[in-house]
Amino acid sequence: MITPIQIEKLREDVSSVLTEKRMNHVLAVEKMSFRLGLLYFFGDDESLMLLRVAALLHDVTKEISDGEQLDILKNHNIEPLPEELASMPTIHALTAAVVIPERFPAFADERVLNAVRYHTTGREGMSIFEKIIFLADFIDETRTYPNCIALRNDFFAANPEYMDYEERVRHLDRAALRSIEDTLAHLRGKGRAIHPLTLSARADLKARLER
Ligand SMILES: [Fe+2]
Numbered sequence: 001m002i003t004p005i006q007i008e009k010l011r012e013d014v015s016s017v018l019t020e021k022r023m024n025h026v027l028a029v030e031k032m033s034f035r036l037g038l039l040y041f042f043g044d045d046e047s048l049m050l051l052r053v054a055a056l057l058h059d060v061t062k063e064i065s066d067g068e069q070l071d072i073l074k075n076h077n078i079e080p081l082p083e084e085l086a087s088m089p090t091i092h093a094l095t096a097a098v099v100i101p102e103r104f105p106a107f108a109d110e111r112v113l114n115a116v117r118y119h120t121t122g123r124e125g126m127s128i129f130e131k132i133i134f135l136a137d138f139i140d141e142t143r144t145y146p147n148c149i150a151l152r153n154d155f156f157a158a159n160p161e162y163m164d165y166e167e168r169v170r171h172l173d174r175a176a177l178r179s180i181e182d183t184l185a186h187l188r189g190k191g192r193a194i195h196p197l198t199l200s201a202r203a204d205l206k207a208r209l210e211r
Pocket residue numbers: 025029058059137
């Protein structure tokens with residue numbers, strides 16, 4: 001099991017490669033994913049610790065250059081999709097998932113790697129763990145974009161702690177879907193590329209909620 005001391009060391013290591021502004025966001029995502037985690041993994045301390053780890057590592061390669069991102073992928077024989085190349089801001093999720101086993105082997109848990117790998121695009125069949133990181137990245141307390149604030153407020157104002165587990169999971173699905181819809185509208189507004197995984201994540205969440 002990961003210890004609080006390991007987490008503290010990880011915070012220091014991550015802060016040494018990120019700007020202060022980005023680190024503040026990362027710490028806010030850590031807090032938010034823990035807050036969300038208590039709703040879904042209460043009593044499961046291992047998952048709660050791993051959520052902290054995934055949050056701390058999700059943007060670890062966000063501040064290296066596009067060229068370095070591409071080099072990392074090349075060195076691991078990963079061929080990015082045209083949609084990924086057209087939208088370089090999503091590539092850091094791939095590279096982070098690739099460097100974690102090398103640079104942070106103690107934290108290379110499958111759940112962490114998947115949550116990091118898919119935190120920008122989402123994917124079909126996301127686990128609760130993945131959805132928590134995905135949503136926490138959108139609604140963390142440093143986000144000042146009105147739709148982020150509204151989703152954060154609405155999510156907690158609905159008192160998910162009083163919902164039964166099934167309804168609470170649907171609440172998470174609805175929130176993840178809302179963040180995806182918002183991201184899609186934003187990308188379309190800017191004429192930017194849309195990753196096919198984001199579209200399959202949306203379709204999957206919609207289908208789950210209609211069941
Ligand atoms: Fe982030």
